[in-house]
Amino acid sequence: MKYDLTIIGGGVVGCAIAREASKYKLKTLLIEKEPDVCEGISKANSGVLHAGFNIRPGSLKARFNVEGLKICTSIAEELDVDYKICGKLVVGKSDEDLPYLTKLMEQGKRNGCSGLSIVGKDEIQRYEPGVSAKWALLSESTGIITPFQFTIALAENAAENGTEFHLNTEVTGIESLRGGGFRLTNSDKRSIDTEFLVNSAGMKSADIKSLIEEHNNVVYPCRGEYYITDKENASLSMPVYPIPPTDGSGLGVHITPSCNGNILLGPSADYLDDGEDVSNTADVMAQLKKEAYELMPELKGHSFIKNYSGMRPKLFAKDSGESFADFIVEESERFPGMINLMGIESPGLTSAPAIAKYVIEELIGSHTYLYENHAYNPQRKGIIRSSKLSDVDFKRLAALNPDYSEIICRCEQISRAEIIQAIRNPLGARSLGAIKKRSYSMMGRCQSGFCLPRIIDLIVEETGLSAEEIVKSSTDSQVLFGRIK
Ligand SMILES: Cc1cc2nc3c(=O)[nH]c(=O)nc-3n(C[C@H](O)[C@H](O)[C@H](O)COP(=O)(O)OP(=O)(O)OC[C@H]3O[C@@H](n4cnc5c(N)ncnc54)[C@H](O)[C@@H]3O)c2cc1C
Known part of the structure; x- marks a missing residue:
């Protein structure tokens, strides 16, 4: 299959790039090795939308942070994300x-x-x-923003605007093609050809770069x-x-x-x-x-x-004597069309939308004319949290769909309707982590002690997976291993 653009990594940066790309007529694919987006650095941080005063002036970090903060709030509004x-x-x-x-x-x-x-x-x-x-x-x-909600919203909006997502797929090889572009080999044995390639693999970004060229980045x-x-x-x-x-x-x-x-x-x-x-x-x-x-x-x-x-x-070791390293967001000199992002630490969450704009408009846009996607829809509706509604609104909603009246997660007061919507997500992610990040179930005091069996039943009912096939979050995190009676 041939794509205009392939993005390796479904963290906040990769998903922001995917959404930015979907504003244009680019056939785009995002490849993520885990069963859902937002399973790497992007799911475990402070969730702060930084202002940018901690950063060395003149750096890419300072530029993307300050620009990113301005864009983040308008994107959060468009995508119905809590901030x-x-x-x-x-x-x-x-x-x-x-x-x-x-x-x-x-x-x-x-x-x-x-x-x-x-x-x-x-x-x-x-x-x-x-x-x-x-x-x-x-x-x-x-x-402050909910980082996993933000990342998922960026991904789902990109998917609704035409970006393809291959989850559970690890990129294992990259070769450059003679006529231009790249061929990727993946853990699912599908080979992917792409004109432009973005390496936003977070902790693994140096390893991904090593798949195609020698370099000194650590x-x-x-x-x-x-x-x-x-x-x-x-x-x-x-x-x-x-x-x-x-x-x-x-x-x-x-x-x-x-x-x-x-x-x-x-x-x-x-x-x-x-x-x-x-x-x-x-x-x-x-x-x-x-x-x-x-x-x-x-x-x-x-x-x-x-x-x-x-x-x-x-990007520097503990005893190196360094105290600052800038983000690396650059096109490979040896392999034009491949863009590597490395060292995207804090404030990467805040900076992601600005990094995405730079990658698409300035780096990819310097090679090809970007035709606008006139069908692009910037809006996305999140899952309604019924426990936050007024009594009147809740009654109206429950009259339309009685599943809102059945509470599955007691700590966070999450209903059956919300969990079903989370399971039916546009990316097709079905891990427990995917349902948790989308519905807020299993996040309360009991940490899924009560609701886990019921949520597993719902996933089985909705998807046809067997209970043993359901993973917690990473590909190798099986939860159930068979019936005891
Ligand atoms: C402790 C901590 C606190 C932070 N606090 C803040 C904060 O308050 N505010 C802020 O702005 N920033 C903060 N950050 C920074 C922010 O979280 C990161 O900059 C950002 O999440 C990085 O996103 P990413 O997409 O680059 O990486 P990731 O989220 O890690 O995404 C990379 C993805 O690539 C995938 N991948 C890797 N290898 C492959 C492969 N071979 N094939 C397919 N997929 C692959 C991974 O599975 C992963 O999902 C914090 C970071 C940390 C660690």
Whole structure:
């Protein structure tokens, strides 16, 4: 099969590129090795729409972050994705921190960030009564978004506009074709020819580049672990960050409200050899609590319902002496038409729509005229969360479809109707993770203890899969192995 454009990787960046490409008459394919999009870095982060004041001026990171924030909010509106421009505080404990906070503010202004000011103790208390600090940089334009909802919405909208998705398909080989373009070999044995190729494989982007050329790029995995609080006792209106560490490993352990009402604590920053090791460790979890309690002492009374880890694709090693590396978004010199994206760490979520515009309009657009797709529809409707409706609206909806009255996930109050819509998603993703990310079921206090068997029954009923074929999230995460009676 011959495509104009093939994208390797269904993270937020690949999916944003797919949606951007679908605005034009390009026959586009996205290949993802996992059973759903958003199973890599994009599913495990802080979900902050960064303003861009932490970043070195003049860099691609600064450009894409500031541009990306502006586009993210309008895309979130078009795609019916939860987000909130809630502001953010970077807090300092003493007068000694004031020069650093002022420097951050000046850097932000140079990057084009708006709504930055230094605030004192009283104002901090007004914004976040539970936070103890002497000074803070207030960023009014920072926001939060649900990262998996955003990524899925980008993908589903691209699919509705004609992009093909091959899930469960790993790219294993790339060769350049004599007349131009590339031939990909995949784990499903289908061979794909494509004129343009985008490598947005996250942690694996250097490996993908190695499939076609020798290079010196190395991606160093740096794990960030998180805790999630029970939303019953969460009360935080904006992310609160400490003064960041100077080694460039990350932004420090912060506390962040999620759009779903929980508080996230984290992330840590530990360089590892294994980029797939997203486990959580007891020492780090204890350290997260300690650092988060320093920012907000009242968190001590909160209970935690889950932990998770994300992996940063760093472009410098732990003891390299470096503290900054820019995003790599460039066309291969040796193989024109192949675009490699590497080191897309934070603020990659915020930057994704701006990166996508650059890749399509400037890089691919420099080779070929981009004809507009007149049928392109930027709108997409998400799944209605019936528990958020007023009584009147809920009754109206339940009268139309009685499945809204049957609650399957008790913790998050998710109905049978919502789970069925999640199962019938346009990408055909059927893992438990796919249903969880789309419906918010299994995300509450019991973490699927009650609803899992019923959700498995619904997947079996809707798709004809056997229960043993259903995976948790990755291809090798089988959940059930046979009947015991
Ligand atoms: C701890 C942490 C916190 C962060 N916090 C924020 C934040 O608050 N705000 C922000 O803006 N950014 C944040 N980021 C950064 C952001 O999450 C990433 O920049 C972004 O998600 C990267 O997306 P991606 O599409 O490049 O990678 P991914 O999401 O990893 O997507 C790459 C995809 O490629 C697939 N793939 C790999 N190899 C193959 C193959 N051979 N064939 C087919 N598919 C393949 C993978 O399965 C994966 O799904 C954070 C990152 C981390 C780690």
